Amino acid sequence: MSFLKTYITEVYGAVKSLLTGMKLTGYYFTHPKEIITEEYPDNRLTLKMADRFRGEVVMKHDDNNEHACTGCSACELACPNGTIKIINKFEINAEGKKKKAIDAFVYHLELCTMCNLCIEACPTDAIKMAQTFEHSVYDRRLLTKQLNLPGSKIREGVE
Amino acid sequence: MGNEELILKLKEVFPEMDCVQGNDWPELSFGSDRLIDVITYLKQTPELAFDYLFCETCVDWKTHFNMVYHLDSTRYRHNVVLKVKTDREKPEIASLAHVYRTAEQHEREIFDLFGIVFLGHPNLKRIMLTEEWVGYPLRKDYEDPINIIKL
């Protein structure tokens, strides 16, 4: 009879364990308030990324269309995979001296790994991480960006 | 066994070999022909009992290859590093796959990336790269103008 007894306890234990699982899923089925889905494209207006979230590199421009990038290429050197290319030009300023300034701050978003090393390296705090993340495009050439705005120039006093 | 003790012991058994204290662990350097002797001794001596090979790799020193074995003892918790010099022209060394079974896969990887031939390995063929791949990419003189874009 001991065989029969173990057989029955086995069946009982098995059924009980299965019912425990079903109770849990049943609980979630009957409690729709447990649903945690955030509806992305609908909550786009209220969706706020964390302050430190690293979406892409942008260059800070003020109202006069001036930035703080001196073209020292510290970020270019710090970048582990050549995401940033700085093309410099020489301007003649008011005193007649030649001065280095950036012509184009080329940023390859398609290569960027958001590691934050360029931001750490920048001595003049000219670039920062933006919280944007919607980077889908149909053509990957669109991901190569020029960060300095057209016509922008370096802010006075930044060396 | 502490590191000093271990060095003394190894110097006593293998007087002709170079045994120094490395950054963490004793380092024993010798030629590739002695590998099996040393490993057998280290594994089978009861007071050493190096039963766990936790890292096996290779360094290309341009003039020669250095096989580096990191051994651990799960009983006594002491470690030793073996550095085995191999010829660069004809890189051949005895396989440890029969001593430590973990070596089988590590040695396939080293064969794949460094081109060192392990004698007595049960299944020595490329593991990471395709069979058609030419050259051994982790060697210092490896050139691949098609795939490698230099920064």
Place this chain on the structure above:
Amino acid sequence: MFSIENITNSFHNWLSSVLSETLVMLVEMGLIAIAAIALFAVLGLVLVYMERKVAAVIQIRLGPNRVGPMGIFQTSADTLKLVLKEGFMPNNVDKFLYKLAPFVVMITAMLILAPIPFAKGFQIWDINIGVFYITAISSISVIGILMAGWASNNKYSLLGAMRSGAQIVSYELSAGMAVLSIIVLTGSLNLNEIIESQRNGWWIFKGHIPALIAFVIYIIAVTAETNRAPFDMAEAESELTGGFHTEYAGMRFALFFLAEYINIFIVCAIGATLFFGGWMPFHIGNWEGFNHVMDFIPSFVWFFGKTFFLIFLIMWFRWTFPRLRIDQLLNLEWKYLLPISMFNLLLMTVIAIKGWHF
């Protein structure tokens, strides 16, 4: 009282008054064929949608909700897309069997539809061996699956099909035993008579504990027979990628997909008929007043309500349990379900002979 029977009868009388007898039969056959296919399509859409929503709520998420209100057109979009997919046949398949397989599975599912009473007096074919017919026909679908697995020239498909074969052959036994224990009580194979015998209460309540055990065994066995998780050996996505339908694409795959859900509907409909009285409203013994109130709910509502409850049960299993291994699956059948159901059948026979049921 609203009844579909009256509508069908008056329609039949009207047809007979305008057409000859043969023509009436032909017209009715045509109409039934259209109705059956329409039912298939609707059931497929509804059940797939239901499955996805049930899964979503159990898994604390929303599920399809962007195509149409509450996402109800999601499955329509899926179907339309599958129909419009490139017709695709891999090289080196056994072309005839490869094309035939989904239709075998589908037609089997359609055939079983015939004797099921959807409502009072609403049945395609009132056959006096209804239960026998169903158990006989339902075994054919495995041939379709084996065909698909063999013809695909893919080892995964073949493994899946072989698993499915072993599984259906063995689980048919205990499903049959569970059905038999109700047949023993009613003494008839005619589905209408089985329903009629439950006029004063459903068998699951009248048949004491053996009926309950029979019901549990039935549900487990049919879950296995329809290849549903936790018995989805034949598909076993994480082991065999797609199982027997790995190589199928587009519409042919959709037919397999649809047949799976139709099969679920059918086994649940039979389960509802045998254990829960089919379209029979909830009656308790001699409580005339109560029974009368229950009769006001139309019979097809009862039928579909019960069926969908059982379908939900099977879905609930799917989203809770892990999959069994093939040898455990056979163990479960031969070591547990079959002995228990045989013993249960014995007990049921005693109850039936002694007349201990209500």
Place this chain on the structure above:
Amino acid sequence: MDVKVTPPSAPFPGSVQEIPGGGIVLSTLDDVINWARSNSLWPLVFGTSCCAIEMMSAASAKYDFSRFGFEVARATPRQADVIIIAGTIVNKMAPVLKRLFDQMPDPKYVIAMGACATSGGPFFYNTYSVVKGADHVIPVDVYVAGCPPRPEALLHALITLQEKIKSGLTRDQIRTQFAENGK
């Protein structure tokens, strides 16, 4: 690119024509087909590295791409509509990816998710075994930047792909169109 914030219930394509006693919906067959295709994108279970985890996150309860009907992830390429290339493609993997793409029946779409699939990303320079962008192997419809992109970014990519399918244009057409519009 910017997408429209579509209401939760995506409208059936076509316009409502008012006639006495109600309205009827008129739409062209192409629109209906594109509507069906765009709302029923079944992805192939294909993830090679880090991005695959974010793809799983997008499937998880919090982001839940089943809302768009994408949750029917198929393990076999025969039944899939879209490959989300989630992760690095290396030289050894490239023929496999090509083969998977060839095994999919038309119409089929490709999303290159993350920096590795878009351009080789972190493994662009000084590596001997990485394909510099999955579009060297198979044509790509939508590129998502990020390493890895967050699940919302993947959802954005899927919506972008839906827009593309609804427009009914080919890869080249939509590229020239966007080049002309400057965005």
Place this chain on the structure above:
Amino acid sequence: MFEEVATSKEGEQIINVGPQHPATHGVLHLIITLNGETIVNLEPNLGYIHRSIEKMCESLSYRQFIYTTSRMDYLAAHINNHACALTVEKAMQIEIPERAEVIRILVSELTRIASHELWWGAMAMDLGALSPFFYAFREREVITDIMEETCGARLTMNYMVPGGVMADIHPNFVKRVKDFIIQFKSRIDEYDQLVTGNIIFQNRMKNVGILSKEDAISYGTTGPTARGSGVSCDIRKIYPYSIYGKLQFDEVLETAGDSFARYLVRVKEMKQSISIIEQLIDNIPEGDFQAKTKAVLKLPKGEFYQRVETPRGELGVYIVSEGGTTPYRIKFRSPGFSNLSALNHMIKGHKIGDLVAVMGTLDLVIPDIDR
């Protein structure tokens, strides 16, 4: 068509699992010889995600190479970064502030929980139960949110730098971690109800893929894989690094050596990680989060090795330096690589359905194996 069924011996056939297969968790390729449904032999074919990280690191500076390791074992990015940072610090003898140490351990243990959560969900999914995956991700999302707030990314954070951490913890960090602990403790019972106690699940796991203690050592397995076989190998305990020596926690050991033992080790490890976090979360010392280091790091000539415990086992970072700004040779001893080599031994004689149970409990991360 029929002669194409490749047979090696009478009645045996070869099937290829992967590189694209849902059970391989990535692009592993297994060549399996089957007899019916029984596995006769299994040979892993790696390299479908071999990204030549070791070669690449030879041309990256010591600040830069750390980010590549986040992509190696992406489920434990912090711990990989920690290993690299520790090696560089050991070589340069940088003293790092205590606050940084504590933050590092906190985020590492959170990563460990997140990694085990994902493993739990993915393994249940492999075995055919889909709902646990969603429940596991619910908790995991809380951790990724915490990480995002403090470290700036969800998965590949690049938060640890030589000398400390990149930024101080976010003001909300402590509160959110405490909330998470409370939430997690109530959820872990659900795991037991849904999976651990489930009879189907237990039958799938018990006596499947048995690895004896001797074999576990010989195959070089580490982490929960080896601890399920009774091998004490938690680097945090036996060779304590960082401040693990000062913390109270148990090394989880099981002796059965089957899949279920490995499962239990991981589930219990989550509880141990919670207890480590509880010890530290109220005692984060004040101070700097980063030591002053030079802008360009130069390691002295020599060879440096650091072992750390990732969720999958022992990660070793071996740097050979010639004294320059870039490593001469760098080798990552990844846990998955050795654990995988034991798979053939464990799976022989089992059914193909057991493959997912065994591979699930090995918790393979393929980019970690291939590097």
